Amino acid sequence: MATLTFKDFKSDQEVRWCPGCGDHAVLAALQRALPKVSQALGYEKERYVVVSGIGCSSRLPYYMDTYGFHSIHGRATAVSTGIKVANPWLTVWQACGDGDALAIGGNHFIHAIRRNIDINIILFNNRIYGLTKGQYSPTSKFGAITKTSPYGTVEHPFDPGSLVLGAKGTFFARSLDVDLKLNEEIMTAAALHDGCSVMEMLTNCVIFNDGAHKEIADPAVRPDRTVVLRQGERMIFGKNNDKGLVFEDNRIKAVTIGEDGYKEEDILIHDAHANNLGLQMALADMKGPDLPVALGVIRDVKDITYDDGVRDQVKDVMRKSKIHCVDDLLRSGSTWEIK
Amino acid sequence: MATLTFKDFKSDQEVRWCPGCGDHAVLAALQRALPKVSQALGYEKERYVVVSGIGCSSRLPYYMDTYGFHSIHGRATAVSTGIKVANPWLTVWQACGDGDALAIGGNHFIHAIRRNIDINIILFNNRIYGLTKGQYSPTSKFGAITKTSPYGTVEHPFDPGSLVLGAKGTFFARSLDVDLKLNEEIMTAAALHDGCSVMEMLTNCVIFNDGAHKEIADPAVRPDRTVVLRQGERMIFGKNNDKGLVFEDNRIKAVTIGEDGYKEEDILIHDAHANNLGLQMALADMKGPDLPVALGVIRDVKDITYDDGVRDQVKDVMRKSKIHCVDDLLRSGSTWEIK
Amino acid sequence: MQHKVIDTKDVVIRFAGDSGDGMQLTGSLFANTSAIAGNDLSTFPDYPAEIRAPHGTVSGVSGFQVHIGSTKVNTPGDYCDLLVAMNPAALEANAKWCKPTAMILIDTDSFTDELIKKAGFKTNNVFLELGVEDRIIIPSPITTLTKESLKGCGMDQKSILKCKNMFTLGMACFIYSRPLEYVNSYIEGKFAKKHPEMVGPNEKVLKDGYNYAANIQLIPNTYMVKPAKSLEPGLYRNITGNQAIAWGLLAASEKSGLPLFCGSYPITPATAILEELAIYKSLGCKTLQAEDEIAGICTAIGASFAGNLAVTTTSGPGFSLKSEALGLAVMTELPLVVVDVQRAGPSTGIPTKTEQTDLLQALYGRNGECPIPVIAAHSPANCFNAAFYAAKIALEHMTPVILLSEGFLGNGSEPWRIPTMADYPEIKPPFARGVLKEGERFQPFKRDPETMVPQWAIPGQKGFEHRVGGLEKNHEGVLSSDPANHQTMVNERAAKVAKIADSIPELKVDGPDSGKLLVVGWGGTYGHIKSAVDEEREEGKNVSFAHFDYINPLPKNTKDVFSKFEKILVCELNSGQFCAYLRDCLPDFKYDKCNKVQGQPFLVKELVEAINKEI
């Protein structure tokens, strides 16, 4: 098998996102991650299928030189599910926006997670409807002023991480559009995860929601307001790497190492592989001003996947059943002869 | 206002559930709770609207002598949302099955929770599709053998509690169909809660899933396999009231008071009113063999409701705007005269 | 008393009781017994939406009608020769279906004052109140007799009472001279492994019912319906429409070599198709019980893209939900079979009742110019072929196909001569083959100039990477909002569907191919219309009959056929939907209509009246 490079995943179609849109960086990370994944798992290019819904972010399949399916708004996850279950040999990547996946597509999203279908979902969360020109989305902040909320929204946003964990997701990671390195890392981990992997990419929409994530994305504050979780490592963050997370009074708390008697050993060690929904929920749910936003792979646990389950059951029944062709079937059970 | 009794809430329609169906008990609890709620909050009967989707459980509105809306499969939550937002003075109760609310209706369900619409959702979880005669539902146990899974399901069930918390629900309670007293208690708490209240009722379907919850519902094992959480009380359970829950190693653990050095003071005190998603998630997620299933009100926190938010915003804009009637509107902005 | 055994051409029996009385089973067993005895037959289960509706209420009555005959049987029959009424409510709900010569068999034990009142009777003289006092009444204390029969057999009271239906079945078998072997073998099949102790008692109570009927003096005659000579020799089985659809799809999967994928959400009366397919994993079939109907069709579209024979099955409201995704299937030009087992609407309507009211939705219920072939099954057994050919068209013409069935067909059954798969044609999808030249790109919407069908390149095929989707594209698969391209693609998608007419059978005329009146039907009304037209022709009337299995496109010779008749009468179980479609497709003819929207099949009688009005 020839080694694939990022060029192999670039299609001949012109990329039509606005200059400065956060989606460009995510596409680049994907085009860089897939050759590595292919190398690691021995996948040929024709094995990839990239699926999407409708939205700016959902244009992604056109830019990937793979089999692609630009479906309808909200239904990408259902289409992906069908592809993967029909042919588990294919490797399915999905691009969808916060509106696409969490508004109209919310149900398919949580059901794919529940079933643990082995697909890789990149959730482009720019907290706005881009393609339809700037209405609020289910992740827009409370009070957001948008075209459909001229006086501010009065609804609480979803936190995709909590929702994924609430649906018993086996893999959830979060990152910023611009962090190419972390994104490649996350995408690779997602590809290696056997089950439904959700990657929330916090993207910027320069046109309709510029600075969507600036409270944490701004390089000046990023080290203090985010913590990158890595398997087996302590949850340490901060410009000076002197802050950390501990669990006290049934909650997570941010502390400064060296202050109030906290030592490095007190800091929690991240275990994405542990099936600890309570703690992982607490981590996914962290936000300012008291707590940093968690980035990286927050949860990555093993569990049976639906697509394998279906395939194995089919194999099993095939072995056990006496009906091996339609003629058998037609003659099975109660029949009678007329002469 | 005349005092209402449970008879006032009984309609003249014959109840058409199977004899022995768990839904009967839930109906009875509701008919008993509403007079109390009415008393406490000064509600007249005509203020109640009972909404449902489609399913055996969704027949409930016919049996309540209130305004009722038996909508379509999965859409009850959207209909309720419309009713409540259109007229927040009405008090909306909703009945829906595990299929209705969590399969086809999953999206409306999580969005109503997210928006924190002040409606009271009774989720009849019998882990099966009753009305369509016995197919598995999103809460059917892994491996369940049903009409559509003759060889057992290969998909993980939702845990409605986790899902509600994942959507940042402000109120979640769980109970068994037969526990009339606890159910009345929960329903009253839900009515008093300003926001979206989800009550999961673990119901039995004698026809298609008899013993749906027998591992915990069976009176012989119930005390040991369930813990009833009550605000401000310690999480103690067991036939002899000697077991309790503690938080250790970032997880909840069940211990026996008096063994391994555990004292009553070590046992967690339940605080449904605290906004502690991590811990409440851990509680909602408890299951055997190691942990008891939590019953009672698991989470009950205050937050702005969508319906109030909308109403207040309308009032606010009305006060501030210069446009008070359509004639004003038509003449606002840029106009010109033709003579 | 020595009963006179009267030979008769056909009889109709209607079993009716509480939802819990087991009438569906009783009816099926009687039907199967008759089938094995060589009769032709047709069944019609008619049950309420409630699982166990309250005991003794009219709304809770569950019925099962079976029509057996020694000649071709086309319908379950308008009126019955024997009504079995297990309680007053069953009598009240069904007495109107009794022929003037009918027998009425009741369980007198259930005709208590309380239950008589509950059924809505004003007096205790129920027969008089219903105006059926002149029928042959066979009052039998079935409950008491069943209890007696099973006394001391070790069964508990509840289980004993459940055997009432077996006693009744025994009686019916006596009246119609049916042997008990088949029912006995059913009992053995059901209980032998898990509850061997149940075999004896069940067989006993059946036999006791038979003997009781033989001994009482209330049954004036017994009847014999001889084997149907019209049935071709061969191996037969009884089959319901839903089962036949499932099997037809499995057959298409085998003939195309593509695994079957069914993404569906349960809904009455279509659920049984999904349930049936869920069993046949051994044929490589995958069923996905989706979270809703939209996911049902979208997973199927995904599976189709991935190269499976993809199917989604549903009924009325669920079909509505698939509207948007149907458009996606049209745009992506992927094969897909969408089965709609129609039920009484609108909205939730009357879920367990039959209707043909989804036709215009099937034809037009999508945004944009969005043509989809529509095929309708005409009898339970015909569902097999209808499903097979729906799949064949979908796969060979790269298009979604809508297959319309009806509750009446889905739940109803008839004997079916088992075919051999070798007699069915191969299915050959237009797979993209070969290797592309250096720099050449696969063009997903380049068409075969004859059929207008594009090629199918399935993910995994090296070098054929391409994108499909819901946006308008050009032949190369590149997005295009060019006005001329859009018109071209709209026209080509329409032409692709229209050209299917080249590969479907011509419309056949039953009766003279020209004349005064052509009666036109489609779908599940076939048997009733056929019976009515036959009846009329026997009376010497100048009537012919043309039944449409293929609706979009219409058979090529439709215009020819129509042009040879003075009048055309379109009969359907809706307010005139096929007629509206014909008026658009063939506006040169004048169409009269005969319609019924009652959640019930036509009565042959009603059709005869309608025909008589025309001529």
Place this chain on the structure above:
Amino acid sequence: MQHKVIDTKDVVIRFAGDSGDGMQLTGSLFANTSAIAGNDLSTFPDYPAEIRAPHGTVSGVSGFQVHIGSTKVNTPGDYCDLLVAMNPAALEANAKWCKPTAMILIDTDSFTDELIKKAGFKTNNVFLELGVEDRIIIPSPITTLTKESLKGCGMDQKSILKCKNMFTLGMACFIYSRPLEYVNSYIEGKFAKKHPEMVGPNEKVLKDGYNYAANIQLIPNTYMVKPAKSLEPGLYRNITGNQAIAWGLLAASEKSGLPLFCGSYPITPATAILEELAIYKSLGCKTLQAEDEIAGICTAIGASFAGNLAVTTTSGPGFSLKSEALGLAVMTELPLVVVDVQRAGPSTGIPTKTEQTDLLQALYGRNGECPIPVIAAHSPANCFNAAFYAAKIALEHMTPVILLSEGFLGNGSEPWRIPTMADYPEIKPPFARGVLKEGERFQPFKRDPETMVPQWAIPGQKGFEHRVGGLEKNHEGVLSSDPANHQTMVNERAAKVAKIADSIPELKVDGPDSGKLLVVGWGGTYGHIKSAVDEEREEGKNVSFAHFDYINPLPKNTKDVFSKFEKILVCELNSGQFCAYLRDCLPDFKYDKCNKVQGQPFLVKELVEAINKEI
């Protein structure tokens, strides 16, 4: 040079540039300026789906056409008198819309080799390549001049470049003798508060553009379109169709005394209705941006049950998703307005382009017999009345009503004489009133025998507790699967809709009310057909025109009108959907068709040709 000012009846100007070039704004400002100057006008924005499509590409070109006239203006015009092309791609995409006498104004600075190539030109002689070398070309270095104009004004380069469109607008204002006041006042309104420093530069660059045009020698003539005398005196405003729908609904809310509730999900091109309504909370309007279209309609149905004037707005694919819930609205007989702003389909299709392809879906796209009134708006301003009367019918006849608009109407605008609400009729829903007698129960489906309309009892009303739902019920509101009841309810629901014909206006004929040819249209093609028929009549042809605002039910006199013509030609932007409907409703006539499915409005020219073929 002293320019000759030529008086002209009407001119068409087409502004085209990159999505980021601000052509939509430029066009609107020019239109408003002309409106205030007293012209009649019609606009047609034509933009791509991408937000900021790649710079310089043909697919990224955004256009805005405006037609101004001194007499009645019915359409945005087929071809233009002035094409403004901000770059080669804009020229390439739009040159075909130039009249033989047209001027073409280009920004020469953007005609670089690179951009010329990017636009797909093979040579640098772009005009020759396009075959428009004989037009009057006005090459102007707009970018350079804009930069010069704003040098030293303190703005950054990016902001300066954004002002190119103001320079261009200034030029256009000169060419068509438009005063700059309106644009200046717009600039002040926009910037005065937040960015007062921007007012001066913007006004300057506008003026500089105007002066530049006055000074160069390239513009042979300037033009003057006098105020339209045909415009009735009164207060006017410019209004888009989407805005007019929102306002019409607010008007109905006021006239009915019921709060407006809009449950919608954003979708192009309908979103602006939701956005517009979201602003007018001061009129008591509530908007709920739902999680999807199904929730949009279901929340609206809930709001209707709760006593609001309930509305849901959408476009094609979203409309498909509402199919099932529409059935619920029909069954519960609750008032509801469903607005579908049609766009090019099927599926996602071409979202920003216009079409009339959802008509049959609106009429038939639901399971069961499920009749819903359908109304269509025929011009941007007419959307106000269409929405008002849709709501009136919904509320007074207790039914969902589908209001069809089109992208062309929704985004397009025209001057509108502002009405006074006092001139509009009250809206009187059939509220259940009074007190019930002891033991009496409210009957939710008891009907007014005249209109077949049931009463509306809103939760909160003491004693009127009742249940509605999707299952079939009898008049009392009790579930019923009785066949006769079902037929009755099906018939009554149909009759209720049919009887709306008693309260809608009769069909009007434009032109002689009998003759050779009647041209028939519906919806947004009004202006184009009207222009074509006018043109033909001016040429002495025997042609009349009848336009349908009310589609289901049809106006009562439709048959009468049709019967007086020899031929009927149905023109629509689909493959013949209204024609199909007419063939069913009025099968006695022969209909010819003129259709176009290109995501674009008709050209008057195309219609004239079609008419000529008929006569």
